[in-house]
Amino acid sequence: xxxxxxRVPRKIKKGDTVTIKTLIAHxxxxxxxRNKKTGKLIPRKIINxxxxxIDGKTVFKASLHPAVSANxxxxxxxxxxxxxxxxxxxxxDGGKTFTKSAKFTVA
Amino acid sequence: xxxIEPSGGVHRRSFLIAAGAGGAAxxxxxxxxxxxxxxxxxxxxxxxxxxxxxxxxxxxxxxxGPEIAENGNTVPIGFEVESKMSGGDMVKAVHIFAEGNPxxxxxxxxxxxxxxxxxxxxxxxMAKTQNIIxxxxxxxxxxxxxxxxxxxxxxxxxx
Numbered sequence: 001x002x003x004x005x006x007r008v009p010r011k012i013k014k015g016d017t018v019t020i021k022t023l024i025a026h027x028x029x030x031x032x033x034r035n036k037k038t039g040k041l042i043p044r045k046i047i048n049x050x051x052x053x054i055d056g057k058t059v060f061k062a063s064l065h066p067a068v069s070a071n072x073x074x075x076x077x078x079x080x081x082x083x084x085x086x087x088x089x090x091x092x093d094g095g096k097t098f099t100k101s102a103k104f105t106v107a
Numbered sequence: 108x109x110x111i112e113p114s115g116g117v118h119r120r121s122f123l124i125a126a127g128a129g130g131a132a133x134x135x136x137x138x139x140x141x142x143x144x145x146x147x148x149x150x151x152x153x154x155x156x157x158x159x160x161x162x163x164x165x166x167x168x169x170x171x172g173p174e175i176a177e178n179g180n181t182v183p184i185g186f187e188v189e190s191k192m193s194g195g196d197m198v199k200a201v202h203i204f205a206e207g208n209p210x211x212x213x214x215x216x217x218x219x220x221x222x223x224x225x226x227x228x229x230x231x232x233m234a235k236t237q238n239i240i241x242x243x244x245x246x247x248x249x250x251x252x253x254x255x256x257x258x259x260x261x262x263x264x265x266x
Contacts, residue, residue: 017223030232032209054221061217062227067208069181069230076216079192079223 002026006088008102017079020052020060023071024090024098030066047072049091055084082106150204150211150240157202157215158242161250168201168243168253171228179233179262188225188243188251192218197246198225207237234262 007021024047031044050062050072060076078086083105090098154163171185188198197220203213218225225243236258243251 030209057219057221058217059219059221060227062229063215065210065212065214067205067210067213067231067233069232073228073230075228077222077224077226080221 002090002092002098004088004090004098004100006100006102008086008104010104012080012104012106014081014106015079017077019075019077020086021073021075022050022052022088022100023073025071026090026092028066028068028070028072032066045093047090047092049089050074051089051091052076052078053087053089054078054080056087059086080104080106147206150206153204153211154202154240154242158244158250161248163242163250163252165252167251168241170239170241170253170255172239172255172257175258175260176233177260179235179259181230182233182257182259183228183230184239184257185228186226186241186253190225190243190245192222192224193220195247198222198243199246200244201225201227202242202244203231204240204242205231205233205237206240207235208233213239233257233259235259 002025004022004024009018012018026047027045028047029042029045031041033042034040035042044066046064046066046068048064050064051058052060059078062074064072085101085103087101088099167189169187172182176182184203186201186203188201190196190198192198198218200218201216203215204211205213213231214229216227239255239257241253245251
């Protein structure tokens, strides 16, 4: 579970705005569902945060609530000035993080 | 079918059990007292928490989504704010709310000078047919708002 996947264009034309797509496998347990046998609430466990950094600088950030579907897909835009590396971090309830990175060139 | 293909039968059976469990959980979420669905007042409260007393101005924010979502568990939603994303015309954040879910908060997105465009997409759970609201917080403090009604055939549990 939780293997993150990202799609980042390898080559970006200077001045262009490109779309980044990300996906992480996660149940996104809402905390309002009940265990069918015991009737007890199943504790909430979701990916509550997402951040993308280009060379260490935050370019896009998201906070997610239980209304976000399982296996959260997030897409957003970037328009980087120069070649670099983009790092993605997903944060789960409880603080566990999942990371992925990609390199791109701007010309 | 299960006589011809025993393994297929097992899969089918376990699928049916799983589907039944999902249905029961959905029913519980819908009808258990204490898990009331959000309404306009709750949504207004959540909006106030996000933007304070600022009055949202209609426009500049468009929400993309299906007119009718057959599966409320995963409804694709996109948004875009008209903005140059430079100088004073910057979108700081976009907040998404759902009026008909157990909780109105859906997601918040923050942008930067390297965003290029204030747009994004994600997938959300929807308990029933409802209005989706997107608020765009600008760098100059103004707040713009867009809405979209999405009809839901089968609600997604929880939310």
